[in-house]
Amino acid sequence: MDTVEREDTILTLMRVYERSGHGSKADDLADQTRFPVHKIMNILDELVLMGDVQVTGDGIYTLTDQGYTLAATVMRRHHVLETFLKEMLGMDHETAHEEACTMEHHTSENTINRLRSFLKTTRECPGPCRIHHRHHSCRTLTDCPPGEDLVIEAIRGCRRELRLADLGLVPGEHIRVMERMADTLLIRVKDCDIAISPEIARSVLVGVDR
Amino acid sequence: MRIGLIGNPNVGKSLIFSHLTGIGVEVSNYPGTTVDILSGISCIRHVPVEITDLPGIYSLDGESDEERLVREMIISRSFDVLVLVLDATHLERNLYLMLQVLEHQVPLIVVLNMADEAEDRGIVIDTAKFEELCGVPALLTAATIGKNLPEIIPLALEKASVGKFRILYDQHIEAAIRTLTRLSGSDRISSLLALQGTGTDTSLVESAATIAREIEEEHRMPISRILAGNRHHAAAELSHQIVTRTSSPESRGIDRWLLRPFPGVPIMVFVLVSLLLCVFFLGSFFEEIIVDAFDMLLINPLEEAHLDPLVYELLFSFFIAIQAGIGIAFPFVFIFYLLMSLVEDTGYMSRIAFLADRIMHRFGLHGQAIIPMVLGLGCNVPAIMAIRQIGTKRERHIAAFLITMVPCSARTVIIAGIVAVFVGIYAALSIYLILFVLILFTGIVLSRITPGSQIGMVLEVPPLRVPSPGMVLTRAWIHIKEFLVIAMPLLIVSSIILGLLGFYGIMDVIEHYTAPFMEGLLGLPSFASTSLLFGILRKEMAFETLIILAGTADLTTVMTGLQLYIFALVSTLFVPCISTIAVLYREQGLKTAVQISLFTVFLGLVAGIMVNAVSKIM
Numbered sequence: 001m002d003t004v005e006r007e008d009t010i011l012t013l014m015r016v017y018e019r020s021g022h023g024s025k026a027d028d029l030a031d032q033t034r035f036p037v038h039k040i041m042n043i044l045d046e047l048v049l050m051g052d053v054q055v056t057g058d059g060i061y062t063l064t065d066q067g068y069t070l071a072a073t074v075m076r077r078h079h080v081l082e083t084f085l086k087e088m089l090g091m092d093h094e095t096a097h098e099e100a101c102t103m104e105h106h107t108s109e110n111t112i113n114r115l116r117s118f119l120k121t122t123r124e125c126p127g128p129c130r131i132h133h134r135h136h137s138c139r140t141l142t143d144c145p146p147g148e149d150l151v152i153e154a155i156r157g158c159r160r161e162l163r164l165a166d167l168g169l170v171p172g173e174h175i176r177v178m179e180r181m182a183d184t185l186l187i188r189v190k191d192c193d194i195a196i197s198p199e200i201a202r203s204v205l206v207g208v209d210r
Numbered sequence: 211m212r213i214g215l216i217g218n219p220n221v222g223k224s225l226i227f228s229h230l231t232g233i234g235v236e237v238s239n240y241p242g243t244t245v246d247i248l249s250g251i252s253c254i255r256h257v258p259v260e261i262t263d264l265p266g267i268y269s270l271d272g273e274s275d276e277e278r279l280v281r282e283m284i285i286s287r288s289f290d291v292l293v294l295v296l297d298a299t300h301l302e303r304n305l306y307l308m309l310q311v312l313e314h315q316v317p318l319i320v321v322l323n324m325a326d327e328a329e330d331r332g333i334v335i336d337t338a339k340f341e342e343l344c345g346v347p348a349l350l351t352a353a354t355i356g357k358n359l360p361e362i363i364p365l366a367l368e369k370a371s372v373g374k375f376r377i378l379y380d381q382h383i384e385a386a387i388r389t390l391t392r393l394s395g396s397d398r399i400s401s402l403l404a405l406q407g408t409g410t411d412t413s414l415v416e417s418a419a420t421i422a423r424e425i426e427e428e429h430r431m432p433i434s435r436i437l438a439g440n441r442h443h444a445a446a447e448l449s450h451q452i453v454t455r456t457s458s459p460e461s462r463g464i465d466r467w468l469l470r471p472f473p474g475v476p477i478m479v480f481v482l483v484s485l486l487l488c489v490f491f492l493g494s495f496f497e498e499i500i501v502d503a504f505d506m507l508l509i510n511p512l513e514e515a516h517l518d519p520l521v522y523e524l525l526f527s528f529f530i531a532i533q534a535g536i537g538i539a540f541p542f543v544f545i546f547y548l549l550m551s552l553v554e555d556t557g558y559m560s561r562i563a564f565l566a567d568r569i570m571h572r573f574g575l576h577g578q579a580i581i582p583m584v585l586g587l588g589c590n591v592p593a594i595m596a597i598r599q600i601g602t603k604r605e606r607h608i609a610a611f612l613i614t615m616v617p618c619s620a621r622t623v624i625i626a627g628i629v630a631v632f633v634g635i636y637a638a639l640s641i642y643l644i645l646f647v648l649i650l651f652t653g654i655v656l657s658r659i660t661p662g663s664q665i666g667m668v669l670e671v672p673p674l675r676v677p678s679p680g681m682v683l684t685r686a687w688i689h690i691k692e693f694l695v696i697a698m699p700l701l702i703v704s705s706i707i708l709g710l711l712g713f714y715g716i717m718d719v720i721e722h723y724t725a726p727f728m729e730g731l732l733g734l735p736s737f738a739s740t741s742l743l744f745g746i747l748r749k750e751m752a753f754e755t756l757i758i759l760a761g762t763a764d765l766t767t768v769m770t771g772l773q774l775y776i777f778a779l780v781s782t783l784f785v786p787c788i789s790t791i792a793v794l795y796r797e798q799g800l801k802t803a804v805q806i807s808l809f810t811v812f813l814g815l816v817a818g819i820m821v822n823a824v825s826k827i828m
């Protein structure tokens with residue numbers, strides 16, 4: 001049984017546990033992982049042998065402490081990879097997530113740690129900052145209260161990227177937050193008011209306009 | 211001579227268009243899209259000029275239906291001269307599109323509209339300098355007061371020029387353009403488009419893709435974003451040279467109230483509810499007048515004419531179809547679209563989208579989806595066509611479900627005509643409440659179970675404007691014309707079929723089989739099943755056939771209040787009408803159309819059975 005299937009099963013167990021607070025049955029796991037039932041049974045048996053999973057009398061599978069640690073490690077790998085793909089390579093959320101889902105099983109801890117420290121040093125200062133070596137705290141547009149004057153630092157890959165650029169949301173542009181309705185923002189760019197949904201506002205990184 | 215009007219949305223392009231062409235405007239639907247193109251003929255100095263109003267766009271490079279359409283029309287040289295309409299109050303943003311159009315080397319003039327408003331705001335535009343820098347003639351106009359509009363066409367005919375302004379792109383892009391033009395012998399604009407992956411010359415696009423990949427790697431951003439940045443930069447420089455601002459009195463007017471959560475949201479609810487009530491009351495008022503007039507002038511004389519029964523049946527069905535069509539189309543649908551165009555032309559629609567964005571996210575949609583849903587109150591068919599604009603497959607799937615449940619004006623007719631008249635106004639409102647709750651519930655469930663992701667909205671909120679009555683009327687007229695063309699023939703044919711079925715006694719056979727179900731579970735008389743069936747053709751026909759089959763317009767004599775209530779509830783939920791199913795099939799595919807139809811049948815029957823059961827217990 002290969003690592004990918006084992007780790008996927010463990011991740012699913014963790015997700016179910018975090019959502020509902022209890023373990024799951026083999027049938028439900030088969031549904032969620034889309035493995036056939038006989039296969040999931042084999043994987044689970046193996047995991048029990050390895051001490052990552054325990055099973056109660058009525059067929060409920062839960063993670064052991066050891067299994068939980070393993071799941072958390074895989075999850076961390078996933079997060080680091082996804083962030084790297086999104087922020088550094090500019091992939092959109094969907095693709096980055098899918099890619100990270102396959103890469104998480106094959107990347108060594110060493111690579112992950114290196115990627116993480118790389119993200120840490122560059123993340124503070126994306127886009128134009130690298131050239132000017134200025135230091136400012138980068139926030140996304142969603143963090144900004146109404147009335148604040150801002151300057152766009154960078155725009156992460158998102159699917160409305162082109163429309164944003166056409167309306168004048170390009171790095172270096174001065175904008176002002178006019179109104180907030182929950183997380184939906186009304187911003188002023190080039191004298192025009194633009195309404196932006198939260199999921200898009202999150203991909204716009206801004207700094208304070210001085 | 212063909213002239214195309216091009217410009218950003220909300221720059222007053224349509225108003226200029228209607229000034230230039232007057233009446234006799236033709237609406238054509240560009241093949242394969244839902245984009246409406248208006249064209250009209252105007253005679254200037256004995257030369258017929260065909261003027262086309264292109265859809266408003268922000269850019270020529272985008273991937274939306276409108277942008278692709280305009281780009282294709284410009285590349286294929288569909289126009290002899292382009293009239294580019296720019297908003298003088300937001301010139302910098304508008305210059306972005308101008309710079310793109312200039313690259314295509316089409317003869318062009320620039321119209322700087324809203325000059326009066328710009329003047330009020332202390333914005334002074336140096337047109338001489340503009341002409342000198344760009345090499346195209348410019349004209350200051352104010353469409354709302356008709357200033358300088360008659361000069362547009364003469365200027366376009368005499369002075370249009372391809373211009374000389376050229377954007378200097380990033381050095382890598384410029385190098386790529388040079389390489390590509392030398393390699394393939396094509397011009398600057400084709401190379402530039404090829405770099406962005408568009409074009410018909412496959413070898414050019416292929417070699418451009420290789421270069422583009424390298425540039426994107428180097429810059430760590432897509433080509434399109436690099437180009438956008440360069441263009442915005444050039445536009446800013448240009449506007450810096452030609453625009454001077456003397457003062458900038460910052461005033462947002464009533465927007466300060468409209469866009470705050472409070473009191474913006476209560477105002478929005480008030481506007482939408484009063485819109486509905488207006489359609490409801492004004493509609494019923496006019497409907498009565500029209501229906502009475504028909505009864506007096508056509509139906510009653512026909513009854514007294516003592517014709518052959520078959521001829522009588524045919525004529526009667528024909529007249530009653532016309533009566534129903536006119537009696538509903540004009541009072542309900544026309545008033546709805548009239549008010550709708552009014553709301554749209556003020557610019558309030560985009561404010562609704564902003565305010566509703568949060569709540570629409572609960573349904574897995576975004577603010578822009580509220581526009582088709584509100585349109586759905588008029589007729590589901592154009593509403594479903596409008597959801598093409600709103601992003602991903604998941605969003606369209608959810609929106610399609612919810613829109614078909616929105617009570618369109620035909621269903622308003624049922625609710626108003628049956629429940630409000632015979633049972634009471636509160637009972638009628640309670641049906642709306644039930645529908646509203648069901649839509650909410652369906653939305654929440656669908657957003658949980660529909661796979662895929664959402665992409666959210668980016669929507670310009672234009673300044674509020676006083677709408678022009680002419681424009682509002684024209685737009686409402688275009689909608690009603692569509693309605694009449696689609697609905698009327700269907701209504702007449704089905705009415706005659708219904709008449710013949712009744713005449714030959716086939717109807718009784720159908721009733722015989724559905725009767726136990728109708729009586730047992732829904733508590734409805736057997737003839738109600740036939741009218742429900744006919745409601746599939748057009749919703750309000752459920753109401754009309756009910757009257758025909760009952761043989762009296764005073765329904766309380768044949769059915770109880772509860773039966774009328776259940777009938778109205780079931781028929782409003784039960785299956786979208788045939789034109790909605792057809793448009794669902796065309797826009798969303800067979801699977802979604804079948805799913806929605808089955809779901810609504812189920813919902814309608816369950817709701818009816820439940821109301822019936824509850825009333826029995828009580």
